[in-house]
Amino acid sequence: MLVMGLALAGCAAHNAATHSAYENVLRPGDDLNSLLARAGLNETERREVVLGLHGNLGPDIVQPGHVLTVRRLGTTQEWVEVALDMGVGGIVTVEVRDDGSFIGMAPPDMDGNEVAVRLDLTGDVSSSVANAGLPRTVAAELQEVLDRYAILDGYRLPGGSIDLVYREPQAVGAIDTSPIQFASVDVAGDRYEIIRTDAPERGEFAVYRNEQPIIALGLPIEDAPITSTFGGRRHPIYGSARMHSGVDFDADYGDPVSAAGDGEVSFVGWSGGLGNTVRVDHGYGITTVYAHLQSFESGLAEGDSILQGETVGTVGSTGVATGSHLHYEVRVDGRATDPLDESSWNAALASESPPSHTRMLLDAFRGMLEDVF
Numbered sequence: 001m002l003v004m005g006l007a008l009a010g011c012a013a014h015n016a017a018t019h020s021a022y023e024n025v026l027r028p029g030d031d032l033n034s035l036l037a038r039a040g041l042n043e044t045e046r047r048e049v050v051l052g053l054h055g056n057l058g059p060d061i062v063q064p065g066h067v068l069t070v071r072r073l074g075t076t077q078e079w080v081e082v083a084l085d086m087g088v089g090g091i092v093t094v095e096v097r098d099d100g101s102f103i104g105m106a107p108p109d110m111d112g113n114e115v116a117v118r119l120d121l122t123g124d125v126s127s128s129v130a131n132a133g134l135p136r137t138v139a140a141e142l143q144e145v146l147d148r149y150a151i152l153d154g155y156r157l158p159g160g161s162i163d164l165v166y167r168e169p170q171a172v173g174a175i176d177t178s179p180i181q182f183a184s185v186d187v188a189g190d191r192y193e194i195i196r197t198d199a200p201e202r203g204e205f206a207v208y209r210n211e212q213p214i215i216a217l218g219l220p221i222e223d224a225p226i227t228s229t230f231g232g233r234r235h236p237i238y239g240s241a242r243m244h245s246g247v248d249f250d251a252d253y254g255d256p257v258s259a260a261g262d263g264e265v266s267f268v269g270w271s272g273g274l275g276n277t278v279r280v281d282h283g284y285g286i287t288t289v290y291a292h293l294q295s296f297e298s299g300l301a302e303g304d305s306i307l308q309g310e311t312v313g314t315v316g317s318t319g320v321a322t323g324s325h326l327h328y329e330v331r332v333d334g335r336a337t338d339p340l341d342e343s344s345w346n347a348a349l350a351s352e353s354p355p356s357h358t359r360m361l362l363d364a365f366r367g368m369l370e371d372v373f
Contacts, residue, residue: 048100145194149207155187164182248325248327249328285348
C-alpha cells in the first residue's frame with residue numbers, strides 16, 4: 001500500500017488585477033440572482049452564472065452558510081469571477097465576460113489534507129480493505145459502497161487495485177470522519193470510479209463503470225414473497241387480461257416500505273387505481289413507484305432527497321387492490337420495465353456519461369493520482 005498526502009485544486013484563475021469585490025455569507029431565504037444583482041452583475045451575467053452553478057451542480061447547491069464572492073477581473077474589468085465557498089464541499093468558481101458570454105467553470109478547490117492511497121486486492125475484498133491500514137471510517141465506507149454497487153462481484157481475486165482519496169480530520173482530536181472523496185477500482189479490464197457528489201438528491205456517491213453511470217436499486221421490502229410478477233396476467237378484480245407494470249410483494253398492513261435507491265421524491269399522493277403512491281426519481285430517466293400504501297412517511301414531500309433504505313411509507317391496500325400488498329415499479333423514461341431485471345434499467349444508462357461538472361472533478365482526481373502513482 002502506498003500513501004501520500006495531496007491537495008486538489010480546480011482550474012487556475014486568470015492572472016489579472018481585481019478591480020472590485022463583493023462578499024456575502026448566505027442566509028436562509030437569500031436568492032442567488034438578487035445577491036448577484038446587489039454585487040453589480042448585469043442581467044446577462046447573472047443568467048450565465050446561475051445557469052453555470054445550477055446547471056452543473058443542481059438547483060439546491062446554494063445553501064445558507066455558503067460564502068459568495070464576486071470579483072471584477074482584467075485590466076478593464078472585462079470579466080467577472082463568482083466563487084461559491086461550500087465549506088467542506090470546497091470552492092467552485094464561474095467566470096463570464098462582461099457581455100455575459102460564458103468563459104468557464106472550475107471544479108471545487110478542495111484545500112485540505114487529502115490523502116491518496118493505493119491498495120492491492122489480495123485474497124478477498126474484506127481482508128484487502130481491512131488490512132490496508134485505512135482509518136476505520138474510510139474502510140467501512142469503502143466496503144459499503146463496494147458491496148452496495150456489487151463492484152467486485154464476479155471478479156476473480158487476487159488481482160486489481162484501488163486508488164483512493166480521502167480527507168483527514170484537520171484538528172488534533174477531531175472526530176474521525178475521514179470522508180472518501182474519490183476511488184478508482186481497476187480489475188480485469190474494467191474501471192469503476194466512485195466520486196462524492198455535490199448533489200445530495202442523488203445520494204452521497206456517483207458511481208461509473210468505464211465512464212457509464214451505475215444505479216444501485218435494491219428491493220423495497222426484504223424477504224417478502226412476490227405474488228405477481230411483471231408482464232401479462234389476468235387482473236384479479238376486473239378478470240380481463242392486462243399488463244402488470246410491476247411486481248407485487250405480499251406483506252402485512254403497516255409493514256415499512258423503503259426507497260429502492262438514492263434519489264429525489266417526485267410524487268407523494270393519491271394516484272387513481274394505485275391509491276396512495278410515492279414516486280422517486282433516481283436520475284437518468286429512472287423512476288421507482290411504490291403503490292397501494294396505507295400511509296406515507298411522516299413529513300415526506302415532493303422534492304425531498306432520499307437515500308436507499310429510508311422509509312417512504314407503509315403497506316396497505318388503497319386504490320384498486322384485493323388485500324394488503326406493495327405494488328412496485330421501475331420506469332425508464334416513463335416506460336414500465338421489469339423491476340427484477342437489472343439489465344432493463346442498465347440498458348437505459350448505456351448512452352449516458354458523467355455531467356460536465358462531475359467530468360471536471362473526475363479529470364482533476366485522475367490527474368492528481370497519475371502524478372502521485
